[in-house]
Amino acid sequence: MVSHQASGKASVPAVPAASPSAPPPVPPPVRSRTAPPDSLSPSRAADFMQCPLLYRFRVIDKLPEKPTPAATRGTVVHAVLERLFDSPAGERSVRRARSLVVGEWERLLERRPELAELFTGETAGDAADGAELARWLATAEELVERWFSLEDPTRLEPAERELFVEARLESGLRLRGIIDRVDVAPTGEVRVVDYKTGKAPRPQYAADALFQMKFYALVLWRLRGTVPRRLQLVYLGSGDVLSYDPDEGDLRGVERKLLALWDAIRRATETGDWRPRPGPLCGWCAHQALCPEFGGTPPPYPLTVRAEPPENGPPRH
Template sequence: MEESAKTVHNPTLSYSRLKEFKQCPLRYQLSMVNRIPQPPQMHLAFGTAVHQVLENLYALPRPERTHEAALADIPEAFRFTMDEHPEYEELFETEAEKEELQGRIRTVIDKYFLIENPSLLINAGRELEVQAVTDEGVNIRGFIDRIDRNPNDGSLRVVDYKTGKMPRPQYQQDALDQLRFYALLLTKAKKQTPARTQLVYLEAQQILPLDPQGHDLYGIEKTINQTWTRIEEALNKRYFTTRKGPLCTWCPFQEYCPEFGGKTPEMPEDRIEYLLQIRSQD
């Protein structure tokens, strides 16, 4: 999940922002430095509500984590999502459209129960916030959808739910970087590397697993450190480059991008100074 403000934090780098900068430095600037809000999108409302249903499900005692309980919770989870994100209201013109989206959520929950049996799993965390510091002092943070614990040996499994399409084989290693990021977080913060991590693509009913090894942790930590160094340089120079590509079609910031004839706003100095604290100065 996105590192949305549940509480006030010192600045950190999340996987989503790491990925955002790598895709397009200017997009990172507009979202994190200028803090230009993105318009609400239906797929985000859908994904947030699905995550809420599953979070609520794993709050129940194991015998109560039934298919029926999950389906019954959908209206309440949807209302909670709308209360937490009032900007989603503009996505719907009628109550019928809200009902239609809840129907999509029910379909996804049906599919989820064909993948896992929640009553058999020992939950060690849901929507768990984890913070850590890399070997070069970069403060990182993530919200992990779910952590399971093996009752026999105490090993951990990290689970991240996805409501989008499963990536094609040539892009799956990029998708697995999110799991490497979470594995690094747990290794540094909890002193325990998860035995398994997995992306669960709910609509496709497919699982993309990774059993993290030392080279996975080393590689993602190197990527974090190198990427943050590049972000620091851009912050200090007050200049973020553009990176034009296929994803530009879906970018919500085109009106501020020179690649599309837009004008990039000035960066607030206090925000720059705040973000520069992501690397510890100790």
């Protein structure tokens, strides 16, 4: 029998303690090579609130959109209502206004000849195309005539028409837009008027409709130091007028909202995170073929890897 006698403690090789596995390297953050636009208009602000991806398509990608008869009619009607005030007050009649429609359409066609395609069918002949254009012009004349039931142009002398306004906030954000009409009373009170060729919104959507007008009021306040007395939306499609009397508190709230909106736009521009926001207006969108909600793929977005800090950076302690 073999016996083993211990002469003191046996020497046991040390086993290294298991160390947790190292986390995978974190990829460097990415950011866009695209700088965010430095200005905001009511239309583009509304685009982002409606759908960030729509804003990207229009502002970043600058994707073209085909003109529509409705939008083109709106352009013509706005031009008629502006030009009517070139006539003396006593000549601003319904007949005079209706007579301006064809001329303003022809002026627009000279600048944008592609609009003629709106009334050129693939199989229809010249007679059919002419009839379609005539019907369209008649609807524009009807909108112009309806305006006379809402306002009396013989008693109006606008201080400004199609006024381009622009103001830069302390944050650096530039606000800009075009106001259809500015009226100034003998007392100095200002009324801002915007024409809409569509129908008035339902009461629950009135605040969204007034956002554009409050935007204009904010710009005028920053430019001139006076809050407009009244904001007025004139809906020619339904024959309604939506009015609102803002105060400084309203406009400060709009400014805060715009700054928050601008921060969101800058983040989306840097990260490339332009998420679609499905809603009732998706059916009217011109970019469904590129929208993930409709099975499409947006164009590639320019992102680049952010450079790592240099090795000879600040000393570590």
